[in-house]
Amino acid sequence: MSHSSSWSSKIGFVLAAAGSAIGLGAIWKFPYTAGTNGGAIFVLLFVIFTIIVALPVQLAEFYIGRTGGKNAIDSFKTLRPGSLWPWVGRIGVAACFILLSFYSVVGGWVLNYVVHSFTGEIAPNVDFGALFEKTISNPTSSILYQGLFMLITIWVVKGGISDGIEKANRYLMPALFILFIVLAIRSLTLPGAMEGVSFLLKPDWSKIKSETMLTALGQAFFALSIGVSAMITYASYLGKDQDMFRSGNIIMWMNLLVSLLAGLVIFPAVFALGATPSQGPGLIFVVLPAVFMKIPSGNYLFAVFMMLVVFATLTSAFSMLETVIAATIRQDERKRSRHTWVIGIAIFIVGIPSALSFGVWSDVLIFNKSIFDLWDYIITAIIMPLCALSISIFTGWIQDRQSVLTNAGMGSTVPKTLLYLWLGALRYIAPIAIIVVFINSLQII
Numbered sequence: 001m002s003h004s005s006s007w008s009s010k011i012g013f014v015l016a017a018a019g020s021a022i023g024l025g026a027i028w029k030f031p032y033t034a035g036t037n038g039g040a041i042f043v044l045l046f047v048i049f050t051i052i053v054a055l056p057v058q059l060a061e062f063y064i065g066r067t068g069g070k071n072a073i074d075s076f077k078t079l080r081p082g083s084l085w086p087w088v089g090r091i092g093v094a095a096c097f098i099l100l101s102f103y104s105v106v107g108g109w110v111l112n113y114v115v116h117s118f119t120g121e122i123a124p125n126v127d128f129g130a131l132f133e134k135t136i137s138n139p140t141s142s143i144l145y146q147g148l149f150m151l152i153t154i155w156v157v158k159g160g161i162s163d164g165i166e167k168a169n170r171y172l173m174p175a176l177f178i179l180f181i182v183l184a185i186r187s188l189t190l191p192g193a194m195e196g197v198s199f200l201l202k203p204d205w206s207k208i209k210s211e212t213m214l215t216a217l218g219q220a221f222f223a224l225s226i227g228v229s230a231m232i233t234y235a236s237y238l239g240k241d242q243d244m245f246r247s248g249n250i251i252m253w254m255n256l257l258v259s260l261l262a263g264l265v266i267f268p269a270v271f272a273l274g275a276t277p278s279q280g281p282g283l284i285f286v287v288l289p290a291v292f293m294k295i296p297s298g299n300y301l302f303a304v305f306m307m308l309v310v311f312a313t314l315t316s317a318f319s320m321l322e323t324v325i326a327a328t329i330r331q332d333e334r335k336r337s338r339h340t341w342v343i344g345i346a347i348f349i350v351g352i353p354s355a356l357s358f359g360v361w362s363d364v365l366i367f368n369k370s371i372f373d374l375w376d377y378i379i380t381a382i383i384m385p386l387c388a389l390s391i392s393i394f395t396g397w398i399q400d401r402q403s404v405l406t407n408a409g410m411g412s413t414v415p416k417t418l419l420y421l422w423l424g425a426l427r428y429i430a431p432i433a434i435i436v437v438f439i440n441s442l443q444i445i
């Protein structure tokens with residue numbers, strides 16, 4: 001059976017894929033990793049890797065999804081019947097299941113912070129380090145908010161592609177951009193803000209380390225949602241008359257823009273108010289509220305910021321859940337509602353140990369990592385790079401070159417040379433970069 005559902009408009013796919021890309025990666029991980037990895041030099045590497053490695057792989061996922069026209073596993077089956085390639089789809093689907101199980105934990109924290117900012121817990125003279133610790137270690141509220149986050153995700157994905165995901169993104173994404181621009185203006189006009197801007201944009205070459213490269217490549221993959229079949233799934237709802245190259249390009253720039261905007265909201269404020277940029281994962285939960293408290297009406301601005309993070313996190317979560325649902329309903333839309341409930345609840349349950357790993361289960365360590373960190377490591381450091389590598393080899397070397405060019409080029413008006421450049425990047429640059437970085441990362445543990 002082929003798809004009965006598809007995006008109802010040109011912009012639908014772009015917004016949904018951009019919604020998937022822009023999430024905790026851009027707003028939470030990017031600023032703190034830039035902060036702990038020397039600032040501008042990391043930003044520069046991240047931009048380069050996004051353009052020459054992550055974008056080509058993302059486009060390859062679009063090609064596989066749109067040409068296969070089904071969920072991630074069946075798309076591989078259509079393109080290569082009787083081969084082992086559908087395993088790349090299976091692993092991706094499983095990875096989305098696990099990824100959402102712990103992504104929703106952080107989504108829950110963010111929801112909790114929105115509530116905090118309305119209940120007076122975000123106020124001047126609060127010890128934000130203690131508040132963050134209390135928020136993430138409390139088992140009841142962590143699980144409750146994680147559940148609430150999953151409930152919203154289930155509700156939207158249950159509605160289907162055009163009525164659920166597309167509609168939600170159509171409101172949430174523009175709202176996110178507007179809120180971001182308001183906040184960036186506020187932050188950039190603080191006295192002393194320029195120090196933050198130069199931290200973010202003026203590279204200090206002495207800070208370059210091989211570890212910085214690894215982190216930047218990992219960030220580029222995570223940020224474009226590649227390697228876990230999500231983009232294959234979203235592209236399967238994309239018409240052959242649509243220009244996937246143009247869409248990919250817009251999505252990439254939107255993602256880079258939001259990452260930079262996140263940096264431009266956070267770092268000028270951090271520097272202007274004398275905080276340290278290398279705070280780590282607590283940056284937006286600990287440093288940022290403290291910084292906002294020193295600005296007039298800061299508590300409202302902080303509430304706005306947290307709402308914006310909720311939007312971004314939800315639109316990423318939709319794509320993870322959709323990838324799993326698409327694979328289990330196998331194009332039979334009548335099953336969508338029931339499957340979304342059952343699988344969504346299963347993901348929530350599997351995520352509970354991750355939620356508890358910041359509190360009551362913090363001493364449960366496997367390979368020296370907490371449950372949350374272990375899942376994160378397996379997905380982002382192992383599965384994402386290996387699946388991205390497989391996808392670039394599949395598209396660049398296994399599939400017939402002419403057929404790839406014809407299918408990917410459908411509906412596109414980009415010059416032929418760009419298509420060849422894309423294939424070249426998939427054949428050489430992406431695999432080499434991924435292998436080098438992967439081998440290096442194994443040595444670091």
Ligand code: PFF
Binds near residue numbers: 020024225230319
């Ligand atoms: N790109 C998302 C972010 O940066 O937060 C994370 C993500 C979403 C990864 C969806 C993978 C995925 F399938």
